[in-house]
Amino acid sequence: MNTFAYIIYLFLTYLITVHVGLIFYRNGRVYILRLLHGDEKLTDFINRILLTGYYLLNLGYAALMISFWKTVYTWTEMMTTISIKTGQIMLTLAVIHFCNMGIILFISHRHHPIVNNKN
Amino acid sequence: MKMSLNFIAYLVYLPIVILLTWYVAHTLFKNSKAFMLDIFRGNAEIALSTNKLFETGFYLLNLGYALLIMEIAREIYDGRTLMEILSTKIGGFSIYLGIMLFFNLYLFFRGRRISRERAKHVVVAKVTDKDTSGDR
Numbered sequence: 001m002n003t004f005a006y007i008i009y010l011f012l013t014y015l016i017t018v019h020v021g022l023i024f025y026r027n028g029r030v031y032i033l034r035l036l037h038g039d040e041k042l043t044d045f046i047n048r049i050l051l052t053g054y055y056l057l058n059l060g061y062a063a064l065m066i067s068f069w070k071t072v073y074t075w076t077e078m079m080t081t082i083s084i085k086t087g088q089i090m091l092t093l094a095v096i097h098f099c100n101m102g103i104i105l106f107i108s109h110r111h112h113p114i115v116n117n118k119n
Numbered sequence: 120m121k122m123s124l125n126f127i128a129y130l131v132y133l134p135i136v137i138l139l140t141w142y143v144a145h146t147l148f149k150n151s152k153a154f155m156l157d158i159f160r161g162n163a164e165i166a167l168s169t170n171k172l173f174e175t176g177f178y179l180l181n182l183g184y185a186l187l188i189m190e191i192a193r194e195i196y197d198g199r200t201l202m203e204i205l206s207t208k209i210g211g212f213s214i215y216l217g218i219m220l221f222f223n224l225y226l227f228f229r230g231r232r233i234s235r236e237r238a239k240h241v242v243v244a245k246v247t248d249k250d251t252s253g254d255r
Contacts, residue, residue: 023175027168034165076126083129083186090183097176 005078006066012082013062013089017055020093025051031104062089124195128205135209136185140178143216147223148174154227158234173223181219185212 025047032043065085072078148170155166188208195201 020175020179023171027171030165030168076123076129079126079129080190083133083189087183087186087189090179091187094176094179094183097172097179101172101176 001072001074001078002069005069005072005082009066009082009085010062012086014059016086016090016093017058017062020097021051021054021058024054024097031108035104035107058089058093061092065089124197124201125191128191128195128201129189131205132189132208136189136212137182139209139213139216140181140185143220144174144177144181147220148177151223151227154231158227158230160234160238177219177223181216184215188212 028050029043029047032046033040036043036046065088069081069085072081151173152167152170155170156163159166159169188211191204191208195204
């Protein structure tokens with residue numbers, strides 16, 4: 001039963017991580033471009049490195065969490081465990097995400113207010 | 120030995136919670152685009168990016184929380200208990216979702232206010248610049 005649960009769990013976390021990562025990759029590019037004053041090459045480079053680091057961190061964390069599972073015997077137990085673990089991963093992702101956005105805001109405030117530099 | 124209804128409870132709980140979160144996030148972030156455009160003063164690219172990032176964070180946070188509180192610790196054997204427990208859980212989650220919604224709205228209004236104040240400063244600075252250069 002545990003093996004089956006692991007497969008479902010890994011599949012779910014993989015889907016969530018990759019999907020969220022791609023969204024961040026596409027939408028975060030503008031910010032880095034802004035911070036580097038329009039240097040496209042360096043931006044793409046940094047963005048790709050950040051994406052790779054993000055995948056490594058999250059998939060590694062998700063895989064690591066497997067070692068803390070209890071043995072499951074019934075379908076109900078399996079569903080409970082999977083949902084709790086996936087929920088934990090998603091909450092961790094959310095916390096990391098909001099920290100990142102806070103850091104970006106902080107950096108851009110220090111360089112120049114991100115709202116004002118259009119004029 | 121009667122069969123426990125916990126599994127059915129989960130099967131009812133999950134779709135309701137996911138649909139609820141999707142509906143709230145969809146409504147909120149469809150309408151927040153106007154705020155974002157206002158905050159970033161018509162700079163569409165960065166406004167839409169920020170909107171999307173906030174939306175993803177909203178989904179992650181709320182769905183994660185919904186999954187985390189899914190577990191029902193006791194065994195359910197009859198329909199009445201099932202209804203009671205489900206309504207407590209879903210009601211609690213809706214209230215939490217409502218609080219998050221209003222918190223987000225507060226953030227948008229605050230951002231717009233700050234952006235407007237800054238715009239005023241910029242305009243004032245420009246006007247004073249012009250005045251001093253006109254005097255010279």
